[in-house]
Amino acid sequence: FRACLSWKRMVGIFFLPFILSGFGPRFKQEENLVFGKAHPPQPRFNWSHLTPLELKNRSVGLGTESTGQGNPHFTLEGHKFLIFGGSIHYFRVPREYWRDRLLKLKACGFNTVTTYVPWNLHEPERGRFDFSGNLDLEAFVLMASEIGLWVILRPGPYICSEIDLGGLPSWLLQDPxxxxxxxxxxFIEAVEKYFDHLIPRVIPLQYRQGGPVIAVQVENEYGSFNKDKKYMPYLHKALLRRGIVELLLTSDSEKNVLSGHTKGVLATINLQKLHRNTFSQLHKVQVRHLRQAGFYSSFCRLCNRCSVKTGLTRRPQVFTLGPWQAPTHFGSLLGWRGRREPCLCHLRLWITSWR
Structure with a gap:
């Protein structure tokens, strides 16, 4: 009986692939039928299995395009492209776990990783720069490329990121x-020296140089500060002058996008809540806007499910989850502690944070 059972099992295993393959074309045909009409399968350019190494021609880079209906979207080498990203801060994750975290991000279907670049860690003392060990930005970006992830860099100089002084070195305060x-x-002299050490490391990692970096963010939410009208144009030119050729963008709240935007840079807004006038200020900067699905939720609290569902059903062009993994604050970097919900403050440890 056991021999007979084993024999039947072996026959079943042998013929199973041929049986299933016979249904393959039928399933594929039914998949492409919409309202009784056959449609060719859509190009899988934007699928998460696409890796930076699969592209042979790199001349256009990340851009924006609008259809006749006024629905703008990102493009990469002329193909429609959805940025589905997650935030992993290399300086908040032990280097031994970088690959593990990036692989998990990829396994969840994401195609892009975003990360800040902390000035205060890379230049802890004036003139002493550190890009080694856990601060090896190049190694992190190359590892992301190897795994098959695009990269969006946010080099500051101010990054916020719920880090001490927004990532600015404390030694700057020595000058009254x-x-x-x-x-x-x-301040400009300090930024120039920092960029002179940082940006040359980024240049070969850019998309058009064969790397995974498809976009670079200029500063971070400067509209809420807005003390100098010349500051953002200066940073824009400083990046271009050093060889940044990929898409440049800014990030501000919906109310401060006018103050934080600079000419020649794509303006984006952080969606904290969706309402009728969410994009009104952004429309004043650029007629065509790109929707981003990303909603804030307090630490240890259930997500704003209604807002997230609404954002996703409105076909966003950018979806970023930050942070994708719970990072750790080493040393005295501090974390974030909300004021609106004091009942949850005891759950927020100082050594770790939502960012």
Missing amino acids: RLLLRTTNKG
């Missing part, structure tokens, strides 16, 4: 005449 996040001479 220095004005942070302005075109003040002392």
Whole structure:
């Protein structure tokens, strides 16, 4: 009986692939039928299995395009492209776990990883730069490329990220005449030296150089600060002058996008809530807007399910989850502690944070 059972099992295993293959064309045909009409399958350019290494021609890069119906979208080498990203901050994850976290991000279907670049860690003392060990930005970006993820860099110089002084080095405060996040001479000189060490490391990692970096963010939410009208144009030119050729963008709240935007840079807004006038200020900057699905939720609280569902059903062109994994604050980087919900404050440890 056991021999007979084993024999039947072996026959079934042998013929199963041929049986299933016979149904393949039928399933494929039914999949392409919409309202009784056959449609060719859509190109899988935007599927998460696409890796940066699969592209042979790199000349156009990430851009924006609008259809006749006024529905703008991102494109990569002329193909419609949805940025489905998650945030992993390399400086908040032990280097030994970088690959593990990136693989898990990829396994969840994401195609892009975003990360800040903390100035205060890369230049802890004036003139002493560190891009080694857990701060090896190049190694992190190359690892993401190897795994098959695009990269969006957010180099600041101010990054916020719920980090001490927004990622600005504390030694800047030693000069009483220095004005942070302005075109003040002392601050600009420090930024220039920092960019001279940082940006050359980024240049070969850009998309058109064969790397995975498809976009670079200029500063971070400057509209809420807005102390110097010349500051953002200066940063824009500073990046271009050093060889950044990929798409540049800004990030601001919906109310401050006018103050934080600069000419020649794609303006984006952080969607905290969706309402009738969410995009009104953005329309004043650029007629065509790209929707982003990304909604804030307090630490240890269930997500804003209604907002997320609404955002997703409105076909966003950008979906980013930040943070994708729970990071750790090493040393005295501090974390984030909300004021609106004091009942949850005891759940927020100082050594870790939602970002």
